[in-house]
Amino acid sequence: FTSKTLMQSNNKPPPARYGGRHTVTLIPGDGIGPELLNHVRELFRFSCVPLDFEVVNINSSITSEDDINNAITAIRRNGVALKGNLETNHTLPPSHKSRNNVLRYTGLDLYANVMRCQSLPGVQTRHKNIDIIIIRENTEGEYSSLEHESVPGVVESLKIITRNNSLRIADYAFQLAREKGRRRVTAVHKANIMKLADGLFLQCCREVASGYPDIAFDSMIVDNTTMQLVSKPHQFDVMVMPNLYGNVVSNVCAGLVGGPGLVPGANYGHNYAVFETATRNTGKSIAGRNIANPTAMLLASCLMLDHLKLHDYASMIRNAVFATMNESLLHTPDIGGQGTTSEMVQSVMRNIKSSGPLTTEL
Amino acid sequence: GDTQIFLLWKSLSQILSRVLGAVKSQTQPRTFSRGVHTVTLIPGDGIGPEISTAVMKIFEAAKVPIQWEERNVTAIKGPGGKWMIPPEAKESMDRSKIGLKGPLKTPIAAGHPSMNLLLRKTFDLYANVRPCVSIEGYKTPYTDVDLVTIRENTEGEYSGIEHVIVDGVVQSIKLITEQASRRIAEYAFEYARNNQRSSVTAVHKANIMRMSDGLFLRKCREVAENYKDVKFTEMYLDTVCLNMVQDPTQFDVLVMPNLYGDILSDLCAGLIGGLGVTPSGNIGANGVAIFESVHGTAPDIAGKDLANPTALLLSAVMMLRHMGLHADAKKIETACYDTIRDKKVLTKDLGGNSKCSEFTTEICRRVQDMD
Numbered sequence: 001f002t003s004k005t006l007m008q009s010n011n012k013p014p015p016a017r018y019g020g021r022h023t024v025t026l027i028p029g030d031g032i033g034p035e036l037l038n039h040v041r042e043l044f045r046f047s048c049v050p051l052d053f054e055v056v057n058i059n060s061s062i063t064s065e066d067d068i069n070n071a072i073t074a075i076r077r078n079g080v081a082l083k084g085n086l087e088t089n090h091t092l093p094p095s096h097k098s099r100n101n102v103l104r105y106t107g108l109d110l111y112a113n114v115m116r117c118q119s120l121p122g123v124q125t126r127h128k129n130i131d132i133i134i135i136r137e138n139t140e141g142e143y144s145s146l147e148h149e150s151v152p153g154v155v156e157s158l159k160i161i162t163r164n165n166s167l168r169i170a171d172y173a174f175q176l177a178r179e180k181g182r183r184r185v186t187a188v189h190k191a192n193i194m195k196l197a198d199g200l201f202l203q204c205c206r207e208v209a210s211g212y213p214d215i216a217f218d219s220m221i222v223d224n225t226t227m228q229l230v231s232k233p234h235q236f237d238v239m240v241m242p243n244l245y246g247n248v249v250s251n252v253c254a255g256l257v258g259g260p261g262l263v264p265g266a267n268y269g270h271n272y273a274v275f276e277t278a279t280r281n282t283g284k285s286i287a288g289r290n291i292a293n294p295t296a297m298l299l300a301s302c303l304m305l306d307h308l309k310l311h312d313y314a315s316m317i318r319n320a321v322f323a324t325m326n327e328s329l330l331h332t333p334d335i336g337g338q339g340t341t342s343e344m345v346q347s348v349m350r351n352i353k354s355s356g357p358l359t360t361e362l
Numbered sequence: 363g364d365t366q367i368f369l370l371w372k373s374l375s376q377i378l379s380r381v382l383g384a385v386k387s388q389t390q391p392r393t394f395s396r397g398v399h400t401v402t403l404i405p406g407d408g409i410g411p412e413i414s415t416a417v418m419k420i421f422e423a424a425k426v427p428i429q430w431e432e433r434n435v436t437a438i439k440g441p442g443g444k445w446m447i448p449p450e451a452k453e454s455m456d457r458s459k460i461g462l463k464g465p466l467k468t469p470i471a472a473g474h475p476s477m478n479l480l481l482r483k484t485f486d487l488y489a490n491v492r493p494c495v496s497i498e499g500y501k502t503p504y505t506d507v508d509l510v511t512i513r514e515n516t517e518g519e520y521s522g523i524e525h526v527i528v529d530g531v532v533q534s535i536k537l538i539t540e541q542a543s544r545r546i547a548e549y550a551f552e553y554a555r556n557n558q559r560s561s562v563t564a565v566h567k568a569n570i571m572r573m574s575d576g577l578f579l580r581k582c583r584e585v586a587e588n589y590k591d592v593k594f595t596e597m598y599l600d601t602v603c604l605n606m607v608q609d610p611t612q613f614d615v616l617v618m619p620n621l622y623g624d625i626l627s628d629l630c631a632g633l634i635g636g637l638g639v640t641p642s643g644n645i646g647a648n649g650v651a652i653f654e655s656v657h658g659t660a661p662d663i664a665g666k667d668l669a670n671p672t673a674l675l676l677s678a679v680m681m682l683r684h685m686g687l688h689a690d691a692k693k694i695e696t697a698c699y700d701t702i703r704d705k706k707v708l709t710k711d712l713g714g715n716s717k718c719s720e721f722t723t724e725i726c727r728r729v730q731d732m733d
Contacts, residue, residue, distance in 0.1 A: 088569040098569055126503035142536070147573040153540035157574040159519070163530030190621075196524040197534035223624050227632030230607060231502065244567075248625055251600040255607030279604060 022308050025074040025081035026053040030060055031282030032292040033084015039294050039345045040082065040301045046349050049305070049313050054078060060086045060099055068099060072107050081274040082304055084297075085282045097145050100280065108274070110267035111165065112172045113138040113246060115278040117253040117263055120295075122326040123335055125258050132253055133238045135176065136246025137169040138267055143243045161197040161242065166204035172268075173205075173240035174212045184216040185209070188225050188241035188249060201242055226252055254279045261293025261334045264300035266307075275304040290340045293332040295321060298348065320351035399685065402454045403430045406464030408659025409669035414464050416671035416722040417678050420697075423726035425733075426682070426690045431458065435466065435477055447480055455485065460685060461652035462678055465659045482515060487644035487652060488542065489549045490515045490623065493680065494630040497639055499703030500712060504633040509613040511630055512553065513623020514546040515644065520620045538574040538619060543581035549645060550582075550617035551589040561593035562586070565602050565618035565626065578619055602626065606633070631656075638711050641676035643684065651684055653677040667717045670709040672698065675725075697728035 026041075028034040044051055056074045058067040075081045086099040113136040119129050146158040170187075177185050187205040191198040202219055209217035220228070222245045228235065229252050241249060254263045265278030277296035286292050298321050305314035324330055324347040331337025332344065405414040421428055433451040440446040455461050466477045481487065490513040496505050523535040547564075554562050564582040568575040579596060586594035597605075599622050605612060606626070610633055616626060631640040637657040644652045655673035663669055675698055682691035701707060707724040708714025716724075 097572075101570065142567075143570050145570070145572070147571065149573060155538045155574045155577050157536040157538070157571050159534040159536060161532045161534070190624075193520050193522075194524065194534050196526060196532045200530075200532050223628035226603075226625055226629040227636065230504070230629060230632040231636065244621075247567075247600050248603050251603040252607050252629065255604045259608055260604060279600065281601070 021050045021052055022080070022310075023052045023054055023078050024304065024308075025071070025078045025083075026055045027058060027071055027081060027083035027086075028055065029058070029084025029282070030087040031085065031284045031287045033282070035288065035290075035341065036292060036294050036297040037082065037084055039341065040297055043298070043317065043345060043349060043352075044301070047313065047317065047352055049310065051305075051308075051310075053082075058086055058099060061089065068102050075108060075272055075274065079272055080304060080307060081272075082301060083274055083276045085276065085280045087282045087284070101143055101145065108269055108272050109139065110269040110272060110274055111137065111139050111168055112268045113250075113265060114176065114268060115250050115253070115263060115265045117250075117257045117278075119257050120262060120322065120325050122328060123258040123262065123331075125256065127233050127256055130233050130253070130257055132233070132236045133176065133180070133182065134246065134250050134253060135169065135173040135238065135240045136250060137165060137240075137242050138246075139243075140165050141243030159194075159197055159244075161200050163200060163204060166201045166242075167208060170205040170208035170240060173238060174208055174215055177215050177238045178212065182215070182238045184218065184237040186225075186236060186239045187217070187219040188222050188239055188245050189219060190222050190245070191219075192221060198242070205240065222248070225249060229253065229256065251279055259293075259334050260296065261332065262295050262299075264296050264298075264303055266300070266303050273304070273307050275300040275307075290342055291333050292341050293334050294341050294344055295325065298345075316352060316355060317348070320348045320355065323351045324348050398427045398429050399460070400429050400431055400454075400458040401681070402451070402458050402461040403432045404435050404451070404461060404463040404466075405432065406659065407467040408465060408661045408664040410464030410466075410659060412665070412667065412718055413655070413669050413671035413674045414462075416718060417462070417675050419722055420675065420694060420725050420729060421678070424690055424694055424697075424729045426687065426694075435463075435481065437475070437477060437480060445475060445480060447477070447484055452484060455650060455652075459649050459651070460681060461650075462674070462681055463652055463654040464674060465655060465657060467659050481652065482644070485646040485650045485652065486516070486648070487646040487650070488514065488516050489546055489645040490627070491553065491643045491645065491680075492627045492630065492640060492656075494627075494634050494640065496634050497702055498699060499705060500635050500639060502633060502635050504610055507610045507630070507633050509610065509630060510553070510557075510559065510615045511623060511627040512546065512550045512615060512617045513627055514542060514617075514619050515623075516620075517542050518620030520624075536571075536574055536621075538577050540577060540581060543578045543619075544585060547582040547585040547617060550615060551585055551592055554592045554615045555589065559592070559615045561595060561614045562589075563602070563613060563616050564594070564596045565599050565616055565622050566596065567599050567622075569598065575619070582617065599626075603629065606630070637673065638670050639672045639676070641673060641680045643677065643680050651681070653681040653684075667719055668710055669718045670711050671718060671722060672702070672712075693729060693732055694725075697725045697732065700728055701725050 026037055028037050054074055056071045058071055088098040115134045117132045140160050142159045144158055144160045149155050173185055187202055189198040189202050191202050233256055254260055260279040260281050263278040265276055267274045283292055302314040302318045330339040330344050330347055332339050405411040431454050433454050435447050435451050437445045438448055468476055493510045494507055496507040517537045519536045521537045525533055527533050550562050564579055566575040566579050568579050631637055642654055642656045655677055657673055679691045679695045701724050707716045707720050709721050
């Protein structure tokens with residue numbers, strides 16, 4: 001099985017490679033993260049993917065910053081990471097910020113969160129044939145964590161929108177739309193109320209849109225967007241939006257295509273990329289019971305393989321996952337079945353074995 | 363002997379709890395079982411007048427003891443240069459305490475703020491209540507939806523406080539206060555108790571907005587302590603969205619700050635069929651309540667007898683329940699639902715081709731048949 005030579009991408013430094021094998025940072029996280037990522041490792045070993053994982057554990061219960069800093073350094077070193085979600089204990093004081101967020105924008109500047117919501121054949125949903133790409137600004141907006149109590153009993157939370165970041169994310173959205181052959185980009189906002197903040201975001205989107213005349217651009221207010229998504233989701237193609245609306249819309253869309261267990265997500269920066277499940281759930285209540293749906297994490301690892309230009313491996317695993325999804329007997333409880341995680345992963349491995357290339361013993 | 367004593371004890375305890383309840387909070391609905399009560403009617407713009415007429419006709423057919431006082435709401439500049447609603451409108455509302463409002467035009471570059479905002483500020487309408495119930499006969503992919511969204515309507519992300527810090531950097535301030543959070547939480551639990559709802563869920567993002575949503579959540583928890591008969595849960599906003607789209611039947615009453623409420627209430631309206639069939643009520647301090655339809659003015663069909671009065675009618679039904687006129691509310695609501703379920707006389711947006719007046723007449727007929 002020949003591995004592809006790495007083509008130099010023109011704006012990103014190539015990920016680290018030692019002896020022809022990539023090294024990727026793995027952050028198990030909490031809840032169902034560790035078990036799902038173990039399955040990913042098992043699958044990669046089985047499929048002879050030329051990739052090694054460097055495991056970095058982050059303990060979300062202790063308040064020291066060392067864990068997080070180690071993780072950031074590891075991601076910087078390797079350029080790519082695959083992660084489970086880290087639980088945020090919000091009874092701790094506000095200075096203890098959400099670990100997921102710290103990873104995302106401190107030092108790594110992963111400014112674009114991309115999620116493709118695609119209806120999977122074999123999964124029963126109310127709406128069929130959905131294919132929406134959601135691009136969410138990942139670093140600022142309402143997630144700036146800038147809060148203070150100005151007077152006892154009155155708390156202010158700041159939402160920051162900057163021209164640079166808005167232009168950057170809009171540009172990313174249009175580039176991606178062009179690359180994937182998409183026709184329309186919709187900006188989601190609430191500029192009728194937040195006239196300056198969302199107004200600036202919208203204005204930046206319009207400016208960037210004028211540079212892409214081949215792609216149609218329109219805008220929609222966020223509450224109308226959610227209403228349209230539950231009644232007529234097929235009108236949407238690519239959507240771009242600030243941080244909080246991105247959170248809402250991506251969760252609505254994930255629900256539309258079948259739930260949090262099915263959709264992979266990716267966070268891209270100029271130099272680094274981190275892959276995870278799109279809706280970032282820890283899944284505490286189902287941890288350790290072998291009923292979590294591995295699809296989202298497996299598809300996220302395929303996105304990672306694509307990013308590393310290991311396209312053949314990515315397609316092989318992705319096709320095996322889709323073939324497994326077609327068998328409703330194997331569906332896990334979140335999509336209405338009674339299968340277990342390990343059964344699903346075994347089925348994926350069987351599909352890979354039968355599709356040809358060299359694999360280790362099952 | 364025993365039965366009589368039991369009945370006497372039962373009625374005494376009911377009277378006692380009603381007296382105590384009325385003393386305890388001002389959000390307990392007042393009973394209007396005797397006499398005719400006045401309601402301020404604000405027809406609004408566009409299709410507003412025709413749907414208001416439809417509602418008045420149906421109420422007349424049902425012989426509801428309500429007397430309408432029509433008022434118009436346009437922004438005028440008061441002494442001191444501040445924008446305000448016309449004094450006749452304000453005086454009427456202050457007297458009647460109950461209002462029914464049609465859609466109002468949004469002014470663009472008119473120099474004054476939106477009328478909805480003015481009304482909200484004038485009467486301190488702090489709670490926006492939207493019950494979302496699936497309408498049998500108007501099919502959507504979601505069936506069996508039965509939830510209520512209660513949204514804090516005065517602060518939060520909609521404070522309107524924004525500044526340009528430096529060129530290219532804008533800051534928008536979200537304000538959460540202890541007082542407003544406690545008030546909305548109390549209203550939510552009272553509503554749950556008065557309407558026999560079993561649980562209240564606080565929707566928040568305290569993992570990210572630790573202090574602001576944290577404060578909101580803390581106040582909800584504190585108020586929950588006083589309402590042990592109602593179950594209290596908390597859920598992240600994104601989890602609510604995710605679950606709402608997959609299985610809306612798991613939700614009952616939802617309470618949340620302004621922005622999340624805006625998004626979620628529209629999401630839920632979308633589940634049952636859109637703004638054309640969704641009722642809405644705004645509760646204010648001092649016992650004022652204004653019920654309204656939340657759709658637009660639809661200027662393209664105004665005056666053509668094509669409008670659908672369902673949203674305004676269901677809001678009026680909500681108003682009757684708030685006033686304690688439960689029998690009348692049930693009668694009109696049943697007539698409306700039966701008409702829609704029958705599918706013989708439906709307005710265009712519901713999939714038929716009848717006129718607004720025909721739809722109204724059909725509901726009136728059913729109401730009269732019920733007597």
